Structures are given as C-alpha cells and as structure tokens.
Amino acid sequence: MYKVKCPICKGTHTVKNGKRQGVQLYVCKECGYQFRNGKSVDIEKLWSCYQDGKQTISELAETFEISQSTVKRRFRGVKVEWVQPTLCGGGFLHLDTSYWGHNWGVLLGLDEEAGLPLYVAFINHERVQDYIDAVRSIEGRGYSIRGIVIDGMQSLFTEFKAYKIQMCQFHMIQIVKRYLTNRPKLIAARELKELVGSLTVRRRNEFEHEYLQWKERWGQMLNRRTTLKSGKTQFTHKRLRSAMHSVDFYLPYLFTYQQPECKGMPNTNNKIEGTFTDLKKNLNNHSGMSLENRKRFISGFFLALKSKLEQDK
Secondary structure: OOOOOOOOOOOOOEEEEEEEOOEEEEEEOOOOOEEEOOOOOOHHHHHHHHHOOOOOHHHHHHHHOOOHHHHHHHHOOOOOOOOOOOOOOEEEEEEEEEEOOOOOEEEEEEEOOOOOEEEEEEEOOOOHHHHHHHHHHHHHOOOEEEEEEEOOOHHHHHHOOOOOEEEOHHHHHHHHHHHHOOOOOOHHHHHHHHHHHOHHHOOHHHHHHHHHHHHHHOHHHHOOEEEOOOOOEEEOOHHHHHHHHHHHHHHHHOOHHHOHHHOOOOOOOHHHHHHHHHHHHHHOOOOOOOHHHHHHHHHHHHHHHHHHHHHHO
C-alpha cells in the first residue's frame, strides 16, 4: 500500500491529520512534522515519459514519487487531441483501418512519399462512408490525390472509381491463400496460388495472359457440379471458384501502379501497415489502458510522427 512520505525525515509512518480549506493534512509519527500532501508534477513531462519513454504507471509513480492513482488522475487532465491539419501538394494516398477489439479502431490516411499522416479518425465500425469522409476531408484541406492504395473492401472500388486505385498485391495473395490454404491438394488450386503468388514480379499483360490460360485449362472442372441428397446441385469446388472470383474482381486494380501516369505509386500498402505496426508496438508497453488514455496516446503518436517528419524535410 502506498504511504505518503514525510518531506523532512522521509519516513512513511504518516497518518491523516484533518483538512484545511479542503486540503488533506498529514502528520509524521516519527518526527512530528505536519505537512500537506501533493507534489508539483509537470503533466507534460509525466505524459512524455509515459508515451515516449515507455514507462508504465507503476514506474512513473516511483520516478515522480507519487501514487499510481495520482498518476492516473493527472492523466485525466492531459489534453492531447489530433486536429486534421492544413495540407498542400499532393501524391498517392494510403487508406486503411486498424482495430483494437471488435468495435473500436483508427482510420488513417497516409501520404506515400513522406509517410505523413493526413487524416486520423476514431471509428466504431468500418463503413464506406468513413472512407468517403476521409477522402473529402483530405481534398478539402488542400491535398491533390493522384491515386489511392487500399486493401480489399470491394464497395470502395465503386465509390472511388474517379480515382486511380491500386489494390494491395500482398492482400490479394492473402485472400487467395485463405480460400485455397497453404498446401492445396488440387493441381488447379496449386497453379492458381502459385500464379497469384508471383503478382509482385509480373507485368499486367503477362499475368492476365497466364490467368486466362488457367481458366481455359480448368474450365470444365471449375463448372463441375455435385448433386446433393435433396436433389439440388452445387459447384463441387466452391472455394476454388471463390478464389477465382476474387481475382476476377480485383484484376483491373492489381497493376494500376504500372500505368505511366501512376509513376511512383506503390503496389502494396506496406507503408501504412508499417506505421500501424510501430503504433501497436508502442501501445503494447501499456496494457490495460482506458479508452480515453488510448485515444490520447494514439493522437500523441501521430502528432509526434507529423512533427518529426516535418522537421526532417
């Protein structure tokens, strides 16, 4: 149990001794000194040690010689809030959401060239409207979007059809792998998995040609149906067909980066994934954070990232 230290003899044999003007008084049983509790703690320094110094609440309590409950109480007074910044210039935009739990996450818009956060919003569920709001906000603040890199939400490709869109090739590989598993038994499935796995080193014409050949070669098997006991029929290789349909849908967006007007556009969203990884590594130092502290921490992370990148220019 935390005991208030005597400022004279540093003893912890202290007890409460009434209040004066609402302030708790203490008396030291060892030296008899009466004193008020409380230390003058720089809240900004306290928060900096928590966020940047990666100190836990218990470590902060020891460092600043205050109780853990006092540390938590001081945190409630910390004002760290992300404000969408004024923008200029333009480039390729990464859009993605990272979640903590099932109903709370952060939607991030990131500039490809500088890695600068352009948009940060806390959301409960991933909706198309959230992405529309992000794009409108980014453009409304002066950023010219040359193209957008996203990782699979199909309705976004329709909503953003006015833009050059690149589907993350790594996520395309992962989608097909989820349908076919790591070690598919069917030869057709192995061939498709291998073909899609080579996306990052293919040109558009080469990939499309080999993919069409695959579909022709295995067309009869892909259309094969099985009769159920009820008399109804269904496709025999449903997961293989699902993988094929995913490739069919995303194929027009897999090689956007190879178009001459999209020079400099990435073929994956590795930059935004890396930013989320850095954020989660920092958050992992502080398990059990309250929702409000988590929001402060995330806002502070992106504010610090923005400040650092602007200083490095």
